[in-house]
Amino acid sequence: MNKEVEKYITVNYYKLLQITKKITKNHDLTQDLLHEVIIQLYQKEHINLKFYDDCSIKYYIVSIIRINWISKTSPFYYKVRREFLKYDSFISNVNIDSLFEVSEEQKFFEKQKLFDILEKEYSELTWFHKSLMDLYLTLGSVNKVAKHTEIPKSSIIKYIKESKDQIRNNVIQKLNDYNGYE
Numbered sequence: 001m002n003k004e005v006e007k008y009i010t011v012n013y014y015k016l017l018q019i020t021k022k023i024t025k026n027h028d029l030t031q032d033l034l035h036e037v038i039i040q041l042y043q044k045e046h047i048n049l050k051f052y053d054d055c056s057i058k059y060y061i062v063s064i065i066r067i068n069w070i071s072k073t074s075p076f077y078y079k080v081r082r083e084f085l086k087y088d089s090f091i092s093n094v095n096i097d098s099l100f101e102v103s104e105e106q107k108f109f110e111k112q113k114l115f116d117i118l119e120k121e122y123s124e125l126t127w128f129h130k131s132l133m134d135l136y137l138t139l140g141s142v143n144k145v146a147k148h149t150e151i152p153k154s155s156i157i158k159y160i161k162e163s164k165d166q167i168r169n170n171v172i173q174k175l176n177d178y179n180g181y182e
Helices: 003-011 013-024 028-043 054-070 075-090 103-125 127-139 142-149 151-177
Strands: none
Touching: 003 013, 003 028, 003 054, 013 028, 013 054, 013 151, 028 054, 028 075, 028 142, 054 075, 103 127, 103 151, 142 151
16 A cells, blocks of 8 residues: 555544445444455555545545445445345344344444344255345345246245245344343
């Protein structure tokens, strides 16, 4: 990484974090996004900028942040966001805030516990259900999965619904057990 860029990041880290929060609308992955972009910058041997002033560096970094957040082909999407979206789709109807009666700063850790439970439950699906879910989450539609596997759409919909319901029910049960509810 260029020394000027490194110096800019060091001096303006919190400004970059605030910009990242605006780009992601204060999403749970805000800090992860910024850290991934910083890692990407460290891995670059040479950064092509005409001027190494603060405005040019800031524009360059903000552009990389925006691209990594929006693009479904970015390194950040493949490393972090795709997994987050996969697990988030299982609990889309669950009100997380009602499950955790904790302060705002503790919610982050509670959500991490939730995603750990989700990851465990997802890994415990049968090989068929897990393979089908992986394919569905990667390709993005039942039609594409049907073309790829030659399994009828109605069957795919049934298996995906079974997988989601199983994971959702197990997660809710474990969260209720965790919180002492019956």
